[in-house]
Amino acid sequence: MSNTCRIGVGGPVGSGKTALIDALNLLKHAICGMPISYRFADYINVNCEYATLSFQFLITVPNSMEEIHATYSLSLKKVFDDTLFPSVDNGKSNAPKYKAVIFNERFAYSVYVDNKSVIPLKPLIDTSSSELAFEPKTKYDILVGKDKELEIDLIVEKKLVSAMSKSFVFSPKLLQAIKANCKDERHLFVLGSLLEYAHRCLFVFDTTSNAIISFNALPLAFSIQNNNQGTAGNIVIPMDGNGLIPESAFEIVNNVVNNMNIVLNQLVPGLTISVKKLGTELLPDSSNGLRIQMLSLKNGKEIPLCYESEGIKKIVSILQLLIVVYNRESITVAIDELDAGVFEYLLGELLRIISEKGKGQLIFTSHNLRPLETLDKSFIAFTTTNPNNRYIRLSNVKTTNNLRDFYYRDITLGEQSEEVYESTNNHEIALAFKEAGDFCGS
Numbered sequence: 001m002s003n004t005c006r007i008g009v010g011g012p013v014g015s016g017k018t019a020l021i022d023a024l025n026l027l028k029h030a031i032c033g034m035p036i037s038y039r040f041a042d043y044i045n046v047n048c049e050y051a052t053l054s055f056q057f058l059i060t061v062p063n064s065m066e067e068i069h070a071t072y073s074l075s076l077k078k079v080f081d082d083t084l085f086p087s088v089d090n091g092k093s094n095a096p097k098y099k100a101v102i103f104n105e106r107f108a109y110s111v112y113v114d115n116k117s118v119i120p121l122k123p124l125i126d127t128s129s130s131e132l133a134f135e136p137k138t139k140y141d142i143l144v145g146k147d148k149e150l151e152i153d154l155i156v157e158k159k160l161v162s163a164m165s166k167s168f169v170f171s172p173k174l175l176q177a178i179k180a181n182c183k184d185e186r187h188l189f190v191l192g193s194l195l196e197y198a199h200r201c202l203f204v205f206d207t208t209s210n211a212i213i214s215f216n217a218l219p220l221a222f223s224i225q226n227n228n229q230g231t232a233g234n235i236v237i238p239m240d241g242n243g244l245i246p247e248s249a250f251e252i253v254n255n256v257v258n259n260m261n262i263v264l265n266q267l268v269p270g271l272t273i274s275v276k277k278l279g280t281e282l283l284p285d286s287s288n289g290l291r292i293q294m295l296s297l298k299n300g301k302e303i304p305l306c307y308e309s310e311g312i313k314k315i316v317s318i319l320q321l322l323i324v325v326y327n328r329e330s331i332t333v334a335i336d337e338l339d340a341g342v343f344e345y346l347l348g349e350l351l352r353i354i355s356e357k358g359k360g361q362l363i364f365t366s367h368n369l370r371p372l373e374t375l376d377k378s379f380i381a382f383t384t385t386n387p388n389n390r391y392i393r394l395s396n397v398k399t400t401n402n403l404r405d406f407y408y409r410d411i412t413l414g415e416q417s418e419e420v421y422e423s424t425n426n427h428e429i430a431l432a433f434k435e436a437g438d439f440c441g442s
Helices: 017-031 038-043 139-143 150-162 170-180 185-201 208-212 249-268 311-325 344-357 403-413 426-438
Strands: 005-010 051-059 066-080 098-115 114-127 202-205 215-226 229-238 243-246 271-282 288-298 301-304 333-334 360-367 380-383
Touching: 005 017, 017 051, 017 066, 017 185, 017 202, 017 301, 017 333, 017 360, 038 066, 038 098, 051 185, 066 114, 066 185, 098 150, 098 249, 098 403, 114 139, 139 150, 150 170, 170 185, 185 202, 185 229, 185 344, 202 215, 202 271, 202 311, 208 215, 215 249, 215 311, 229 243, 229 249, 249 271, 249 311, 271 360, 311 333, 311 344, 311 360, 344 426
Parallel strands: 005 360, 005 380, 202 333, 333 360
Antiparallel strands: 051 066, 066 098, 098 114, 215 229, 243 288, 271 288, 288 301
């Protein structure tokens, strides 16, 4: 799967930057067959019954001139559900009682050779029918056959996964049925490519990951590829000296740390990190676990990583992802608030290096405007105040323009087709501070 581009999204607080990262997180959960978070129920516009998300993929076929353009869309609706949070206090709990339910999934693809369509875009799976597992009937027969018992099982499965806030298209039962019955190699290849991409190539570092760092834990995501075999995943390591991980995971963590040190020592001269074994302990499943501590070494002094700055912890937590996105074109890394805690000059240089020679797809949000001075204008999008046209690229930007200055000017003059910043009045802000001060007795 080829994704060679970098996209930075900038804009004011509350303008929709995080929503983009959350959408990719939802995509990963859906394709991986995991339930989506109940919080997505609150992402649906209060004036709408549902929300629809659509994703496009470019899949390259090995040893072939073919390119496959795939689309996957899903709709979300907010559903009241008492089973999510059982009452333990006679119904007085303030816990959320809504969940987001996935419905009307649609998966389709087309085939291109030399940029020319040889097979037009046609739906492979459409779950909008309330009576059938999915349509079209011709594709259903090709994918899973005509077994009546299986048909009933799939209809039941469709209802079950919906109740669990999961995708039906990528549910284990449907995928197993397709694998067992489908003889069309192209259909199997396309679905398999999407599964491989979501499980091993798509990484999302969202606001939850940033919060974990603040609580002195290290969210470590990794993707390792050797001799056409690899492993990918993520692990959260407490940094207070009480980190307990499966014994089988230690070698992976240690290898990832050693690999990161190659780059870390260049980003922060003289700094390396290491993993120290503190002893063994049984895990709840009776398997062996290792208690470890993350250490940093700089200028010959070794200290627990938990005492390093938030910026160092942030760099360490995302560095392995930046390494793989630099080297592998199939990788997509989405990072919310990439600039948080990172020195802006270093941020700019990192992005410049990845934009010039990186092979994968890096998607990030930032409040810092330094990326505007280091990235090509085609790599930058901006949020607007228009909810119907939330993301735009600035127009009329010349190669000689400083994009940062150009953006500031547009905030002031409003020269784009969409407003990128809702103007504020300094006098009114000062007056508001004064009025608030009167309330405080000042």
